[in-house]
Amino acid sequence: MTLARKFNSSKMKGLLVLTALFVAVFGKKTFEGDQLLQITAKDEAQISLLKELSEQEHLGLDFWREPVHESLPVDVRVPFHSLQAVRAFLGYNQIQYNVMIMDVQDLLDDEQREMVKYRSFPRSTDDFVYTTYHDLNSINSFIDMLVAENSNLVSKIVIGQSYENRPLNVLKFSTGANRPGIWIDTGIHSREWVTQASGIWFAKKIVTDYGRDPVLTDILSNYDIFLEIVTNPDGFAYTHSNDRMWRKTRKPNSGSSCVGVDPNRNWDAGFGGAGSSSNPCTETYRGPSAHSEPEVKAIVDFVKSHGKLKAFVSIHNYSQMLLYPYGYTSTPAMDQAELHELARRAVTALQSLYSTRYTYGSIITTIYQASGGTIDWTYNQGIKYSYTFELRDTGRYGFLLPADQIVPTAEETWLALMAIMEHTRNNPY
């Protein structure tokens, strides 16, 4: 790689800029309007001219690469006040140059912003980086910041504690009392990282669009939205500390060295049937009894005591599917026709953004038989619009979805969620 190409790499540029930043910090200078020129001398004579130029102290030229030989490019930061003179000099002498950086201060400001962003503790949800995966502490900070910034709209409810005593945090978006509700959860399976990441994005989306998007504002004038971002915090912490592929809860199983229960086989709907396992050492272990897991029980208690949830969406990855009950039986749900048609519309909305192909149907026909699942229970409780998403992708990266797909995934999924919420709002029951 030639020196020139090496410099052109943004990494190299960044390094040099950071050096300049340190200079700025120490020297308390500002670089507004300054430009970085890369000069290519074509012969010895031009090199001599450039050396003379470098001796003109009043110009305040700052050579990042001195003129040495015509085969080597010369990089010089030209202060704003000298630009006209220097460019005239180069033009008159027919010395070739490129403007590498139009405004050095702009670049420094950008770098500053990037560095602030990637600091461990963003100061606000506007500072928060949505395009990367976060750990539990970071997400809990986000939740608290969001509430603090939008206290008229958002509150935090702790619906229980996980096995390892972590709080089960639910965000409540509400504009009035005694409203029916819509529930969304992400991260019930801890290794499905794009779901928690999408949950964070949904939370920010709601506060951003409230008062701006008429459809969402109308929904919130009639319904509360409940959002549990890290539904399985023990598992989530474990995916960061020990095993990226951990799915279940972290509760030990008596009589076994194997840990954890599949929280999406632990619900009292077809509990114990085909489509879940009785072996604690498996990923779909149903648990000793229905609702044995505190993470599940907390939601069960919340749903029952609320009594007026009208839609329930539980989000997973991967497979790119929108699914409705049942998973434990092939008997069609009573509302199958309506659920199927709504799923079709939600998927159409989702696909409109990035053409991501989704399939939809009942759990048992579309993906596999699964007993003791969340939305089978919620549906049997009378929450008609009960859906499960399987987000991107279809197996290429699976659980290890590249972070640059977080926001596109969240954006397209949101369109489907809006379709479901809008239908719920327009079809009260």
Add this chain to the structure above:
Amino acid sequence: MASTGDLEPTHYPARRAAQVALHYLNTHHGSPFRVFGLQQVHKASAEDVEAGGRKYKLDFSVTDWASGSAGPALRCSADVLFPRTERHSAPDVKLRCEALQQINRTAQEEEAFYQKHITPDSAVSARDIPDSYGNMSEEMQPFWRLARVAASFIMLRESSENTEFNMAQVASVTQQESSEEQLMLEFVVLLHDLPSQEIVQWKLLASWSPDRGVRVLQTEWQPRCPHATKPPN
């Protein structure tokens, strides 16, 4: 849940059979610069056969993951036979894809990659591809694809009507001494089975060259102990 006759193309019985056909396609035509993924099943049917197995007839489209979103879809048809034997035996696949011969645009990249790593001092060694955050360096992409193709041999062999395999991660790649002008790579791969949600670990030894393609020489199932409690420190 078996039904004979026409199958819903978007439901799992057709999709699982199509994935088996994909594994077969990749074992034959995959390379460090070509891995096929299922785009869509168009038509599917199944029938029980006399010998006691079940045969699926499929019409589907595939795309090459290596060519990104720019890549065209290839139309394929396949017969996938799942035998019904006492002990599991591999499905049998007969496959036809249109225009397969025409995709040889990767010959240059393959040759460059081969030359770079067949030298005696090439000793590639890496872990966790992609990493927890889904990151994979450009340098590692061809090795990931090779692992994916090699893993297809295992996934094909282990498939049944009750499984749906993907490769979840390459746990490690360690280049071995080249042999008979073949790149020799030892992989440890994590496979994910959708219906059981299990992560299964396999160690395998694969060879590759532009001429001979991918061959899998050894495979070894490896136990994982993720369900156990963390050992005391």
